Amino acid sequence: MNITKEKIGEFLVLTLYGRVDTNNFNELEQAIGQVFEADEKKIVLNCSGLNYISSSGLRIFLTALKKVNAMHGTLHLCSMQPVIKEIFDISGFSTIFQIFDTQKEALE
Amino acid sequence: MKLNINRSLASRIVFYVLTFCLFLFIISLSVFYFFSKKQMKEMTYNYAEAITNNTVLKTELILSPITKIANNYKWIIENKRLSSDSIFGITRKIIGNNPEIVGCAIAYESFFFKEKGRYFAPYSCREKGNIKTFQLGSTEYEYFVMDWYQIPASIQKPYWSEPYFDTGGANTLITTFSMPFYSMHGKEKSFAGVITIDVALDWLTDIVSSVKILETGYASVLSRNGTFVTHPKKELMMNQTIFSYASEMNNPELRTIGREMQKGKTGFVSSTLNGVERVLYYTPLPSSNWTLAVVFPKSEMFLPLRKITVALIFLVVIGLILLTFIVSRIVSRQISPLEIFAKSAREVANGNFNNKLPDIKSKDEMKHLHDSFEHMQKDLSTYIEHLKSTTSAKEKIESELRIAREIQMGMIPKIFPPFPNLSEIDLFATLQPAKEVGGDLYDFFLIDDKHLCFAIGDVSGKGVPASLFMAVTRTLLRSLAPNQLSTAVIVNALNKSLSAGxxxxxxxxxxxxxxxxxxxxxxxSNAGHNPPLLVHPDGTTEFFELTKDIPVGLFDDFDYGEKVLNLSKNDKLFLYTDGVTEAEDAEEKLYSDQKLIDCVRAHFESQTKDLIRFVAEDIALHVKGNQQSDDLTMLSIVYYGNQDEGSL
Structure with a gap:
């Protein structure tokens, strides 16, 4: 898995590539943890490169969401591949996350 | 075990060094030998030449005055009118004045002095210290036919006779020099007689036998005829000529040499004499036309060189032996630590990391090896210690995990058919655990005599946390479900309990x-779980519609909904966890919803147990032995409905 960071306007955009599974979800957890340590409150997770996510990965998303909510920030997800979108739909996570089709919409 | 690592290395180095030295030595020695041999030959030849010339000079010093004396008296005899009796005085005088002369005759032609008649040859010789004088010629001694008279008379030139032993006296070797003289009549001259001078040749023998060349080299004088006048072998002297000797020895080469000598030539020849190859140098004695020859064995010429060479070889052999010893000692000493290193490495392999290393004081590669080795020992030691502790910790955890898994698996019902008395339904379920402890669960039980409660769930993540969470969920379900017929109420209660803290x-x-x-x-109620598959008796399938409900345990205030579905007779429910649809092959290709649907449709008429088995087999076919990474949980229920009604 690869993660790139980019600051666009008020948002910090993290773009995820590859898989998030039981073996490497810690990397995502650490990356997001660093973002909070840096006191970023507006975060976009661009999922365009993400092609698999396990329940462990979903847990990291959820933890991030809870943290953002606690500090009154925003967490936007965008550009999901259909397989990922389906997982979010099945698990009902689509209802609790703000998911956008494109990064541009997520930044507005 | 004694290691021979340095011995073989040392012997290899010694071998290379020795080979090179030997090669160098052979080349040097060959060059030295070749040039020295040439030099030595030249030197020996020069020496032979010089000593010969020197000997010739010595003999000439004695022989040439004889010629002069004869010439002087010839002049007196020819130019003065002398009385016949005064000739006796002259012969006495010649002997008296010249100690090397042992006899002297002045022999006249017959009737030169009328008064002396046919024979007139006054002769003086030494006898026991005195000089004896008498008249030689008589009817018994016709001197005109003797060689010493006849030859110079006929050739009209001075003549040196062949040497001979003096018959009268002390067996001394003598040669006679004869010179013709003439009587003058105005400008005309006529042969008048011969002056002879006898010379003893003891001195010649002395001079020639004193010549030494190399070890056994010698000199020899040969007369005009080739007779050996002097020779170290006494039996040859005056008995053999070079020609007779050549035929005796069957050596034609020697005969050729003899001819060259007679021609008065000078030169070097090598020939095999008496079975030994010898070098011969010969040159004429100018006054007598005799030959002086020096002979020496060729082998002796190079004897000193051979001695030096043998000494050199001996020294080099000793040198090489010393070199072998020293080089092997040096190399052995330099690499001796390697043996200890090798031993240490063996010890390290046996798990002993504190083996003593050789003490290296130098600051070379060996020191570098020593430091690296020491470093390796320390690192390995720490690493193994660490490994030991982590391994034991891991073993402990693994055994605990195994127990946790056993407890977990013990919590789910595994007796099928579960409700043999309940004819309306049949139910089968499996949970095929992954290697690691996972968090899948299924459960079913009767709330009362006609309500079947069933559940399937999947805890996020894996390992002990997931299995604990699963256990809590299952326990909560069992405690919340009795007396409650609303799934929404149960799930909401479950969510509240799980979300807290x-x-x-x-x-x-x-x-x-x-x-x-x-x-x-x-x-x-579906809290974020994969939608179950509804299989109709005609083989058509449909997924339950998605709810917008999220998994339980996240937000305690989330409100879960409840849905209702009417099952027809022989409808089947197929519930599963994502371990099924997300089973991966080696290329990370997922089993997928579609394959699941296909498989279920293909076996829609099968019993629940068989249906689950078929799906499990199809998944196994898909993953092709790739290790199962997630629990595989399947639960299938067939609704037969009221059998009595059906039979009506």
């Missing part, structure tokens, strides 16, 4: 259903 945000996707086995009414 769930700092780690674990969650569980959960499907809960309550089936009224008499009416076929199914009430269900």
């Amino acid at each position: 769930n700092e780690s945000n674990m969650f569980v996707t959960f499907f809960l259903g309550i089936l009224d086995v008499e009416s076929g009414i199914l009430k269900y």
Whole structure:
């Protein structure tokens, strides 16, 4: 898995590539943890490169969401591949996350 | 075990050094030998030449005055009118004045002095210290036919006779020099007689036998005829000529040499004499036309060189032996630590990391090796210690995990058919655990005599946390379900309990259903779980519609809904966890919803147990032996409905 960071306007955009599974979800957890340590409150997770996510990965998303909510920030997800979108739909996570089709919409 | 690592290395180095030295030595010695041999030959030849010339000079010093004396007296005899008797005085005088002369005759032609008649040859010789004088010629001694007279008379030139032993006296070797003289009549001259001078040759023998060349080289004088005048072999002297000797020895080469000598030539020849190859140098004695020859064995010429060479070889052999010894000692000493290193490495392999290393004081590669080795020992030691502790910790954890798994698996019902008395339904379920402890669960039980409660769930993540969460979920379900027929109420209660204090945000996707086995009414709540598959008796399938409900354990105030579905007779439910649809092959290709549907459709008429087995086999076919990474949980229920009604 690869993660790139980019600051666009008020948002910090993290773009995820590859898989998030039981073996490497810690990397995502650490990356997001660093973002909070840096006191970023507006975060976009661009999922365009993400092609698999396990329940462990979903847990990291959820933890991030809870943290953002606690500090009154925003967490936007965008550009999901259909397989990922389906997982979010099945698990009902689509209802609790703000998911956008494109990064541009997520930044507005 | 004694290692021979340095010995073989040392012997290899010694071998290379020795080979090179030997090669160098052979080349040097060959060059030295070749040039020295040439030099030595030249020197010996020069020496032979010089000593010969010197000997010739010495003999000439004695022989040439004889010629002069004869010439002087010849002049007196020819130019003065001398009385016949005064000739006796002259012969006496010649002997008296010249100690080397042993006899002297002045022999006249017959009737030169009328008064002396046919024979007149006054002769003086030494006898016991005195000089004796008498007249030689007589009818018994016709001197005109003797060689000493006849030859110079006929050739009209001075003549040196062949040497001979003096018959009268002390057996001394003598040669006679004869010179013709004439009587003058105005300008005309006529042969008048011969002056002879006898010379003893003891001195010649002395001079020639004193010549030494190399070890056994010698000199020899040969007369004009080739007779050996002097020779170290006494039996040859005056008995053999070079020609007779040549035929005796069957050596034609020697005969050729003899001829060259007679011609008065000078030169070097090598020939085999008496079985030894010898070098011969010969040159004429100018006054007598005799030959002086020096002979020396060729082998002796190079004897000193051979001695030096042998000494050199001996020294070099000793040198090489010393070199071998020293080089092997040096190399052995330099690499001796390697043996200890090798031993240490063996010890390290046996797990002993504190083996003593050789003490290296130098600051070379060996020191570098020593430091690296020491470093390796320390690192390995620490690493092994660490490994030991982590391994034991891991073993402990693994055994605990195994127990946890056993406890977990013990919690789910595994007796099939579970309700043999309940004819309206049949049910089968499996949980095929992954290697690691996972968090899948299924459960079913009867709430009362006609309500079947069943559930399937999947806890986020894996390992002990997931299995604990699963256990909690299952226990909560069992405690909440009795007396409650609303799935929404149960799930909401479950969610509240699980969300409270769930700092780690674990969650569980959960499907809960309550089936009224008499009416076929199914009430269900789906908290983010994969939608179950509904299989109709005609083989068509459909997924349950998605709810917008999230997994339980996340937000305690989330409100879960409840849905209702009417099952027809022989409808089948197929519930599963994502371990099924997300089973991966080696290329990370997922089993997928579509394959699941295909497989279920293909076996829609099968019993629940068989259906689950078929799906499991199809998944196994898909993953092709790739290790199962997630629990595989399947639960299938067939609704037969009221059998009595059906039979009506």
